[in-house]
Structure formats: C-alpha cells, structure tokens
Amino acid sequence: MITFDQVTKTFPGGNVAVDNLSLELPTGQITVFVGPSGCGKTTSLRMINRTIEPTSGTISIDGEDVSTQDAALLRRKIGYVIQHAGLFPHRTVADNIATVPLLNGVNKKQAREEAVQLLARVGLEESMAGRYPTQLSGGQQQRVGVARALAADPPVMLMDEPFSAVDPIVRDGLQKEFLRLQAELGKTIAFVTHDIDEAIKLGDTVAIFRVGGHLAQVGSPQELLDSPADEFVADFVGRDRGFRGLSFVTADKLEVEPVQAYVDRTSGARLVLDDGGRPQGWRFEEAGSPQPLAGTFTVEDNLRLVTDLAISSPAGAAVRVDHDGVADGVVAHEAIARHLTAMRRESER
Amino acid sequence: MITYLQNNYPEVLSDLVEHLWLALIPVVVGAALSLPLGYLAVRVPSLYQPVVNVGAVLYSIPSLALFLMIPVIIGVGYLSPLNVLIGLSLYTLALLARTVADALISVQGETTQAARALGYRPLRQLFGVELPMAAPVIFAGLRVATVANISLVSVGALVGSGGLGNLFTGGFQLGFVEPIIIGIVLSMLLAGLCDVGLVLLQRRLTPWTRVGGRA
Amino acid sequence: MSLVSPTPMLNYFGYLFDGANWHLSGDSSIPERLAQHIGYTLAALAIAALIALPVGLLIGHTNRGAFIAIGLGNLGRSLPTFGLVLLLVTYLGVYIWPVLLALIVLAIPPILAQTYAAIRSVDPAAVDAAVGMGMRPLQVLFQAEVPMALPLIIGGLRNALLQVTATATIAAYASFGGLGRLLIDGLNRNQYDQVLAGAILVAALAIALDYISAFIERVVVSPGVRERGSRRSRRSRSAVRTQSPTEESPVSASR
Numbered sequence: 076m077i078t079f080d081q082v083t084k085t086f087p088g089g090n091v092a093v094d095n096l097s098l099e100l101p102t103g104q105i106t107v108f109v110g111p112s113g114c115g116k117t118t119s120l121r122m123i124n125r126t127i128e129p130t131s132g133t134i135s136i137d138g139e140d141v142s143t144q145d146a147a148l149l150r151r152k153i154g155y156v157i158q159h160a161g162l163f164p165h166r167t168v169a170d171n172i173a174t175v176p177l178l179n180g181v182n183k184k185q186a187r188e189e190a191v192q193l194l195a196r197v198g199l200e201e202s203m204a205g206r207y208p209t210q211l212s213g214g215q216q217q218r219v220g221v222a223r224a225l226a227a228d229p230p231v232m233l234m235d236e237p238f239s240a241v242d243p244i245v246r247d248g249l250q251k252e253f254l255r256l257q258a259e260l261g262k263t264i265a266f267v268t269h270d271i272d273e274a275i276k277l278g279d280t281v282a283i284f285r286v287g288g289h290l291a292q293v294g295s296p297q298e299l300l301d302s303p304a305d306e307f308v309a310d311f312v313g314r315d316r317g318f319r320g321l322s323f324v325t326a327d328k329l330e331v332e333p334v335q336a337y338v339d340r341t342s343g344a345r346l347v348l349d350d351g352g353r354p355q356g357w358r359f360e361e362a363g364s365p366q367p368l369a370g371t372f373t374v375e376d377n378l379r380l381v382t383d384l385a386i387s388s389p390a391g392a393a394v395r396v397d398h399d400g401v402a403d404g405v406v407a408h409e410a411i412a413r414h415l416t417a418m419r420r421e422s423e424r
Numbered sequence: 425m426i427t428y429l430q431n432n433y434p435e436v437l438s439d440l441v442e443h444l445w446l447a448l449i450p451v452v453v454g455a456a457l458s459l460p461l462g463y464l465a466v467r468v469p470s471l472y473q474p475v476v477n478v479g480a481v482l483y484s485i486p487s488l489a490l491f492l493m494i495p496v497i498i499g500v501g502y503l504s505p506l507n508v509l510i511g512l513s514l515y516t517l518a519l520l521a522r523t524v525a526d527a528l529i530s531v532q533g534e535t536t537q538a539a540r541a542l543g544y545r546p547l548r549q550l551f552g553v554e555l556p557m558a559a560p561v562i563f564a565g566l567r568v569a570t571v572a573n574i575s576l577v578s579v580g581a582l583v584g585s586g587g588l589g590n591l592f593t594g595g596f597q598l599g600f601v602e603p604i605i606i607g608i609v610l611s612m613l614l615a616g617l618c619d620v621g622l623v624l625l626q627r628r629l630t631p632w633t634r635v636g637g638r639a
Numbered sequence: 640m641s642l643v644s645p646t647p648m649l650n651y652f653g654y655l656f657d658g659a660n661w662h663l664s665g666d667s668s669i670p671e672r673l674a675q676h677i678g679y680t681l682a683a684l685a686i687a688a689l690i691a692l693p694v695g696l697l698i699g700h701t702n703r704g705a706f707i708a709i710g711l712g713n714l715g716r717s718l719p720t721f722g723l724v725l726l727l728v729t730y731l732g733v734y735i736w737p738v739l740l741a742l743i744v745l746a747i748p749p750i751l752a753q754t755y756a757a758i759r760s761v762d763p764a765a766v767d768a769a770v771g772m773g774m775r776p777l778q779v780l781f782q783a784e785v786p787m788a789l790p791l792i793i794g795g796l797r798n799a800l801l802q803v804t805a806t807a808t809i810a811a812y813a814s815f816g817g818l819g820r821l822l823i824d825g826l827n828r829n830q831y832d833q834v835l836a837g838a839i840l841v842a843a844l845a846i847a848l849d850y851i852s853a854f855i856e857r858v859v860v861s862p863g864v865r866e867r868g869s870r871r872s873r874r875s876r877s878a879v880r881t882q883s884p885t886e887e888s889p890v891s892a893s894r
Binding site: 126146148149150151152157158159160161162163164165166174178207208209220223233 | 762765768769770789
C-alpha cells in the first residue's frame with residue numbers, strides 16, 4: 076500500500092504542483108492518476124520514488140516513510156516505466172532488461188538468462204534479446220521498458236503515460252496485455268495518464284486531479300461514471316458517460332429469445348446457422364445469401380458491447396453464443412432497452 | 425606594447441590588411457563553390473559519400489603541408505600568395521560542401537513538397553525555398569570556416585604570405601613577445617568582428633528567424 | 640621570388656625516395672622524425688584529454704558552468720595556433736616543453752566543448768529512466784550518459800588529434816622536431832625535394848591518424864549508438880547535427 080499523507084509540492088518560483096494530497100493506493104491494485112496538463116499527477120507519481128522530493132508531507136510504502144530510505148536503493152525496489160521507454164540505446168534488449176538486477180549485484184550470465192525469460196512474459200520473442208533498441212518499433216520498445224521494470228520483481232510499479240506515445244491499435248494491444256500481466260502478478264501500481272478512457276479501462280481505483288494539484292474525486296471507475304462529484308469531473312469524464320457506464324454491467328442477467336424461432340419483426344430476417352449451430356448471418360429473403368453478423372457476445376461480455384452489436388446488426392439484434400461458439404440466444408435492441416428500464420427501477424428501490 | 429604599436433604602426437596595419445584579404449577571399453570563393461557542389465551532392469545521391477570523404481581527407485591535411493604541395497601541383501612559386509589563397513579555399517570548400525549538402529537534406533520535407541506542388545521548378549526552388557531555409561545552418565558553417573581561415577593565414581608567414589603571422593615570426597626571430605601578443609590579439613579581434621559581421625548579415629538575410637519568438 | 644624554370648617532376652621526389660633518409664637509426668631520418676611527431680602528438684593529446692574530459696563530463700552532467708565549456712570552445716577556435724606556439728617559445732625558451740604546453744592548451748577547448756555538447760545531447764528519457772531505476776549519479780554518468788555520448792566525445796578527440804598533428808608540424812619553425820622539420824629545413828636550404836617529402840609525409844600521417852581514429856571509434860562505440868549510413872537516417876541525423884555545427888561538426892578550426 077502506498078500512502079500519501081498531506082503531501083505538498085511547491086516549485087521554486089511559487090508554482091504549487093501538488094496541494095495537500097492525502098490518498099491511499101491499495102496493495103495489489105492499479106490506481107490511476109488522471110487529469111489535465113498541470114494537475115500534478117506526474118509530480119505526485121515521481122514523489123513516490125523520490126525523483127521529486129515533496130515540500131511537506133509524507134509518502135509511505137507499506138508503512139515505511141520513503142524519505143528515510145536510501146533513494147537509489149528505494150528506486151531499485153520500484154519498477155519505473157516512462158513514456159518513451161527511455162531504453163539505453165547502447166545496450167542490447169537483454170542487457171537493458173537486466174539493468175536493475177545487475178545493479179544489485181546479480182551475476183551477468185544469470186541476469187541475462189532471466190531477462191530473456193521476461194521477454195516472453197511481455198509478449199516478445201526470445202530472438203529479440205540480442206537486438207538494440209533502435210532496431211525495435213515503438214510498441215516493442217515499450218514492452219521492453221515494462222520488462223525492465225519487472226526484472227527485479229518489485230512489489231510496486233510506477234508508470235508515467237507508458238502507452239501514450241504509440242498509435243491507438245498498438246496501444247490497445249499493450250493495454251490488454253498489461254491487464255493480463257497484472258492479473259498474473261498482482262503488483263501495486265501507480266499509473267499516470269491524461270486519457271480518461273484509459274483510466275477507466277485500466278484502473279481499479281481512479282484519482283482525478285484538478286489543475287493546481289487538488290484531488291477532485293477518487294473512486295472506482297463505476298463510481299466516477301455514475302456519480303461524478305462536481306461539474307469538472309463530469310466534464311472530464313465526458314459526455315457519454317452513461318453509455319460508457321454500460322461497460323461495467325455484464326450481460327448475464329439479460330433475457331434472450333430462443334434462436335430457432337426468432338424472426339425480426341421489422342424485416343422478417345431469420346438467423347442462419349451452420350451444422351454445428353454456429354451463426355453464419357441473417358437471411359432477409361428466401362433465396363438470398365445471408366448478411367454477415369457484426370459479431371457475437373457471451374454471458375461474460377458487457378452491455379455496452381451488446382448494445383453496440385444490436386445497433387450495428389442488419390437485423391437489429393445481437394446474437395449470444397456459448398463458449399463453443401454455438402448460438403444460444405438473440406436479443407433485439409428493444410429488449411435491451413426494457414432491461415435498462417428494469418435495472419433503473421431496481422436501483423431506485 | 426603600446427610603444428611597439430606606435431613605432432611599427434604602418435607594418436602592423438599592412439599586415440592586418442593582408443591578413444584580411446588572405447582570409448576572406450578564400451571564404452567567398454570556397455562558399456561560392458560549395459553551393460553548387462553541395463547541391464549536386466544532394467541531387468546525385470551517389471556523389472554524397474565521395475564528396476564527404478574527399479572533403480574529410482582534404483580537411484585533415486595540415487595547412488603547411490597543403491600550402492607547400494599546391495605550388496608543385498599548379499606550378500607557381502613557393503612564395504606566391506596563391507598557395508595560401510588556394511589552400512584556404514580548398515579548406516573552406518571541404519568544410520562547406522558538406523555543410524550545404526547536409527543542410528539541404530535536412531530541409532527536405534513538407535515545405536519543399538508543398539513548393540514542388542505549387543509549381544516551383546528545381547532551381548527556383550533551390551534559391552527561393554531551400555537555401556533560405558538552410559541559411560541558419562549554412563551561416564553557422566560559414567562562421568566556423570571564417571574563424572578557421574583567419575587563424576590559418578598566420579601559418580602562411582612561413583611561405584611569404586602571413587598577414588599578422590609576420591608579427592609572430594618577427595617576434596620569434598628577435599625574441600620579443602610584444603609583436604606576437606599584438607598579432608594574437610588583432611587576429612582574435614578580427615575573428616570576433618567577422619563573426620559578428622556574419623551574424624548581422626544572417627539576421628539581415630533571414631528576418632523570419634528572429635520574429636515570433638513566443639515565450 | 641618564384642621558381643623561374645620548372646624542374647622535372649622527378650627531382651621533387653628525390654628526398655622521398657632516397658633510401659638514406661629512411662634509416663631507422665639516423666638522427667634526422669624520416670622514421671625518427673615520424674616517431675617524434677607521433678609521440679609528441681599523442682602525449683599532448685593524452686594530457687589534454689586527461690584535463691578536458693573530466694571537466695567536460697562534469698559540466699555536461701551538472702549543467703553548471705556551461706559558459707566555460709562553450710566560451711572556451713569559441714576562444715580556442717579563434718586563437719591563432721601558430722601565434723600561441725611562438726609566444727610560448729619566445730617567452731619560455733626554445734625547448735620542447737613550451738611547445739608541448741602550447742599543444743596541450745590548444746587541444747583542450749575542442750575536447751572540452753564537444754564533450755560538454757555530447758553529454759547535453761543525450762536522450763533525457765534514458766537518463767530519467769536511469770535515475771528512476773536506482774542508479775547513483777556516477778553510475779548514471781558512466782553507465783548511461785557516457786556510452787550514449789561516446790560518438791560525439793570521440794569526435795571531439797579526433798578533432799583535437801588533427802589540430803595537434805597540424806600544430807606540431809608548424810612548431811618545427813621553433814626548432815621542434817617531428818616531420819615539420821623536413822618542411823622548415825627544406826625551405827631554409829631551398830631543397831624542394833625535402834619540402835615535398837615533408838609535405839606528403841605530413842599529409843599522409845594526418846590522414847592515416849584520422850582513419851585509425853575512425854576505426855577506433857567504430858570499435859569502441861556500441862552498435863546501438865552508432866549512426867547508420869542510410870539516406871533516411873542521415874536525414875534525421877543531419878537535422879540534429881546541422882543545428883549547431885559549431886559544436887557538433889567533425890571539424891575544428893586550425894590546422
């Protein structure tokens with residue numbers, strides 16, 4: 076657990092970057108610091124590993140005040156991932172990853188071997204171990220940066236906009252892999268981003284900062300979407316927070332209609348299945364070829380996905396499948412709307 | 425030192441003047457030749473590396489050696505001022521050809537593509553778009569070349585065309601430090617003045633680089 | 640006074656090809672002069688590097704006193720090398736050590752200025768990562784900053800090498816040894832074959848030293864930091880380099 080206790084940072088010149096911040100980052104969870112430029116999120120992050128020193132207040136990790144420890148040794152126990160990876164161009168990928176173990180005195184051969192193992196963990200091939208950073212793409216460099224932070228198996232990780240410098244498709248992949256990795260490793264992570272969508276996607280807890288270094292609201296992504304504390308938070312979270320909030324509701328309680336008898340009332344389309352029962356498409360006319368589906372969903376998927384599928388479906392309905400891909404239900408978007416109404420009545424009781 | 429100046433004012437002045445034209449003519453010649461050469465090195469990519477390599481080799485030859493090899497090659501006397509003039513022109517050319525080439529390469533991009541799309545022909549584009557954009561870098565190279573030349577002219581004293589270098593050799597022969605110090609000071613002053621002059625010229629020619637500096 | 644009758648080319652090479660001049664034991668033989676020249680050059684360079692490298696690294700790492708590095712660099716460029724050599728010899732006497740002193744003093748500015756520029760040009764993200772990972776300041780300097788700055792640092796050393804080689808040549812005028820002796824003595828005695836021999840040998844030495852130092856650079860610098868030769872990377876590389884050729888270009892002022 077990382078604790079901020081009334082931490083303030085004033086830079087020479089009078090600029091108050093962080094103002095009396097008190098916050099707890101739960102162990103084993105991802106806490107995201109998010110906010111506009113100049114809100115103090117990066118400054119707060121950097122005070123954890125003392126690359127910036129607070130003007131007043133205390134920061135503790137698991138009860139120990141960080142200012143009482145040797146800064147260099149403290150940092151070797153904290154993983155640090157930054158925006159442009161900051162890899163050493165003069166070292167191979169393997170040697171980059173092995174940086175902290177080597178600093179800690181692990182022998183070179185062993186450190187390198189362990190580094191190569193870590194490559195697989197972050198989704199890279201072992202053959203990359205001998206390459207140099209300039210030979211890697213941005214996304215690959217970022218993965219190496221993460222591997223480097225993990226090398227000494229630190230319990231805490233600090234990540235400063237690690238996925239901002241890559242293009243959206245690569246970023247999406249990195250975010251998914253990151254969540255997978257965290258599910259395996261369970262580190263205590265402080266994550267900084269300016270992108271509210273990323274914060275909601277990745278954070279167990281989200282802390283929204285206001286310009287001037289004040290905390291506007293702290294809570295789970297769901298809480299932020301459902302009950303923003305004030306107009307700033309509501310604006311920051313964005314217009315369509317209602318729609319985005321659907322991504323936290325699973326589709327397991329959604330009622331579905333049986334597949335076989337289903338006929339779309341508006342167009343008369345029927346669902347076409349193959350021999351195994353898997354959906355192929357919607358047929359509108361007797362002899363016509365079926366139009367393909369936009370996608371399918373399972374009971375574990377969220378309502379946002381289901382709604383989107385229903386809207387983009389040529390027949391105005393989403394198809395649910397089981398784990399083998401066999402169609403086991405159809406939901407028209409009117410049914411979704413009814414479900415949402417029912418949910419609202421539930422919550423009002 | 426002041427007395428030396430008072431006593432030898434005419435010689436010092438003539439040395440200074442000689443130094444000036446010995447240093448500056450090669451700068452002009454070298455710069456003028458470096459523009460087409462640099463441009464060619466960019467237009468014909470296979471020329472780039474040879475130009476750079478030859479330039480590097482040329483520039484690594486010590487000045488005295490160069491001043492003494494030229495007379496053999498072109499058949500003038502060892503003591504002809506042409507040796508210094510040609511030698512320094514070659515140095516300037518070696519340095520600036522690469523500077524011009526690199527500068528032109530570095531300004532290629534959206535602006536030049538836009539210029540071509542607007543209908544500029546290559547030569548007009550060179551003078552109207554690319555050179556102005558490359559000017560700051562080229563001027564920086566010019567400044568280095570000029571200061572270097574001013575320092576190197578004094579070596580020419582060993583082959584009869586030394587400008588202020590005559591003060592150095594004269595002082596050495598007679599065992600007086602005063603002329604040498606005067607020579608050094610004047611040489612550095614000259615270098616400083618030329619440098620400032622070039623900066624002012626650059627500002628005159630590229631007014632757009634000075635405006636719009638928003639904090 | 641110019642040569643009135645052009646003598647046949649062959650005569651110019653008389654000295655160069657005269658076997659007597661190549662005896663290894665001779666006091667004024669070519670190998671002897673060559674050894675002197677290289678010896679003094681390398682010695683002066685080594686001492687200058689010993690002074691200028693740590694100072695340049697310190698100023699670059701802490702970014703304090705930058706004006707010293709830059710100012711000295713500019714000063715060194717405008718100082719006439721010939722004048723300095725003769726000044727010190729006239730003042731301190733016609734010995735070897737004033738010349739060496741001049742050589743060292745002249746070699747310091749380019750090394751200092753370019754070492755400083757090299758450290759400043761290092762990717763700040765990599766330095767931030769190094770600090771954030773727990774490297775101590777000296778470790779950051781030697782394990783991160785220096786290896787990344789190495790090409791430019793070596794570039795400064797190579798510049799200084801050429802500078803010293805050239806100045807050592809001219810110093811022969813002040814009774815210094817080395818290959819310059821061939822030039823000066825030849826001029827004094829009107830023996831132009833000796834002069835040409837000296838000129839060719841000095842030029843060859845300078846070029847050879849430059850190539851050797853380029854080779855050393857290739858060996859010492861990590862492949863990840865070396866600059867590639869492709870046109871595309873040259874574009875981005877030169878965009879960085881040409882921004883301040885006064886600091887970063889591989890040339891120095893005086894020869």
